[in-house]
Amino acid sequence: MDSLKRQTLDESSTMDIGVFGQQPGIQIYTQITYIFAIADDSAAHRAHITRTLTGGLGRLGAAFPWTAGQVVLDDTTARYRFAPIQGATAPDLCVADARSPDTFAAMEAAGFPFSMLDEDNVASRRTFPGQPSEAHLRETHVFMVMAGFIPGGLLLTFTAHHAVMDMAGQGEVIRWLSKACRGDVFTEEECLAGNCARLPIVPVLGPDEGGSDPFQLVPEQIIQAAENDGTEPTQLAHPVKSVWSYFEFSAASLAALKKDANATLPRAGAPTFVSTNDAYTAFVWQSIVRARLHRLDAAATPSTFARAIDMRHFLGVSPSYPGLLQNMTIHTISTVQAVVDAPLGEVAARLRSEIDKDKLVRRTRALATCYSHFPDKAASSISFVGAVDTAAGGFMLSSWASVPSHTEDMDFGLGLGVARAVRRPAFTPVEGLGYLMPQAADGSIAAGLCLREADLQRLRDDPVFLKYGKYAGQNIDG
Structure with a gap:
């Protein structure tokens, strides 16, 4: 405050x-x-x-x-x-x-x-x-x-x-x-x-903190100028049909994923625990990559995952602050095959290890310095999500799980009780983009995913994925 x-x-x-x-x-x-x-x-x-x-x-x-x-x-x-x-x-x-x-x-x-x-x-x-x-x-x-x-x-x-x-x-x-x-x-x-x-919410870096060249502090989010057309994902020269679909994960499934992830953590040099969100997110990343293996060079295609992070807590800003105050953690694994073969706990631990306050604050202040002091260069060379190839091994995810929704004080005084469901409406398909919906009253969470049709069908047919996630209705395309 x-x-x-x-x-x-x-x-x-x-x-x-x-x-x-x-x-x-x-x-x-x-x-x-x-x-x-x-x-x-x-x-x-x-x-x-x-x-x-x-x-x-x-x-x-x-x-x-x-x-x-x-x-x-x-x-x-x-x-x-x-x-x-x-x-x-x-x-x-x-x-x-x-x-x-x-x-x-x-x-x-x-x-x-x-x-x-x-x-x-x-x-x-x-x-x-x-x-x-x-x-x-x-x-x-x-x-x-x-x-x-x-x-x-x-x-x-x-x-x-x-x-x-x-x-x-x-x-x-x-x-x-x-x-x-x-x-x-x-x-x-x-x-x-x-x-x-x-403007003062995120302090810019001083010269003795790297503020004279803040771009060197955010290498994961630097892209070639030709790649940055003002939107986050790069569009394909010959676009394929992508579709939006929801999958619902029950509270029991989420608990099982967390238990599995914590049971398969690396023995040394890694976090000693992962959260439910870490486990759920890692599982979705692995599942999407597995659905794409049929069309990728599994031993040569890398996978980069961009995860949105709320920076309020790390910067000491009130949770009531309504502005845009997020950053991304960028995770790259050398091959898509390695993503699929890794134990769930290993992938979840990678995600958890990047939730480091000092590192996140430094990167976020560096980004703020880029946009404050070098706006033209930042506009042409920085992307929040980095160079994510969503047509190959790339994936971007934003979690809305903690958005207020299903408590009694969220009834808007309408006399209708709490919402039965909260969803993001369908919009123009963006391949490789996903959202985790606000957690429902019964503890379930729906994942909204945009994938090309063939990949979606493989995901829907994947017995490992369907052990935890339930497909919701019909998909929608653009």
């Missing part, structure tokens, strides 16, 4: 969005959908839900004015900052019958698959900007909510500008909205963290 600089509400509504938000590839949207069952589909009940959300968004916008604004490129500084939207005092709310033919009962029976949750039907904006269907849009909203009613259910989708907040930050804003809808009062820490100046 000591590192947070207090701002007035007027200052917060026009402040710089932060150093990591200046990246070209981050000017996109992230959506997350909370799915509720509704017993009463009457017009009166829908009106109550609409009033509750409208009131909550008004209180959110009053306490955190930047949430009602937009992201603009400042002509003077050539940096992205917040700006008010004329006449807007609250984040945008769209209430409609969801453009989906499915009922809540059908979604639940199918496991809430991607095929029933397309961003075009359930979200205010698409993930990637520049689509012809959005050519008429003028404002680049910070935060938007869509309440989509379906027979027997409500799809409550929160869409946030990724340059403004990572998923940990977006989850915090969603939690604030639930508080506002319930009539709860924001704490002093929430107000300070939510409206603080963002």
Whole structure:
């Protein structure tokens, strides 16, 4: 908290969005959908839900004015900052019958698959900007909510500008909205963290710390200029069809994976334990690589895995800080065959060993220094995920498992109880990208994975993978 600089509400509504938000590839949207069952589909009940959300968004916008604004490129500084939207005092709310033919009962029976949750039907904006269907849009909203009613259910989708907040930050804003809808009062820490100046959050390196050439401190995230086209993954010259699919892992499966991983840890020179997330993530990485072996030179193709890490704890920043404050750990194993052959504990231990506070803080400060002091060079030579070849052995994963979702205080005051499921809607396929969804009330976690069709089929037929993971419904492609 000591590192947070207090701002007035007027200052917060026009402040710089932060150093990591200046990246070209981050000017996109992230959506997350909370799915509720509704017993009463009457017009009166829908009106109550609409009033509750409208009131909550008004209180959110009053306490955190930047949430009602937009992201603009400042002509003077050539940096992205917040700006008010004329006449807007609250984040945008769209209430409609969801453009989906499915009922809540059908979604639940199918496991809430991607095929029933397309961003075009359930979200205010698409993930990637520049689509012809959005050519008429003028404002680049910070935060938007869509309440989509379906027979027997409500799809409550929160869409946030990724340059403004990572998923940990977006989850915090969603939690604030639930508080506002319930009539709860924001704490002093929430107000300070939510409206603080963002530029000082990550201290840049001084000359005696390597600040004169910070690029040498992040070799894993340096790429050739020709490889960096503003998006994270490199597109294939002849794209193959990729599809999004969900796989659900029960609490028992997650516990079994953790037990297996801790039982097969390396004997020396490695961490003495791994977390459930480490084990689960390692298992998914191994399984995806195994599904690709049929088309790769197994003894010559390396595998690089990029894992998103929330840096708040390591930098001593309040967990209520809503900005973009993540980094990646980059893990490379010499061959895909070695990834598949290694015991689960060995791969999980590799992941755990990179969760080193001093190393993570130094790398994150180096990245901040690159973007602060050398913005042009950073824009052309740095990628958060590094040089991950997602068409071969590469894979990228972001865990949303800890996003607030299934506790009683996350009911948004709607009288519907907690969400039955939380999912990321389907968007343009990005091969080799994955998400771990918020942990459900029963302890299960769904993994949303994007793979080419042939690899997905092999994953679905893999008895080792299916021992722990259950396929959800139908996949969806672009």
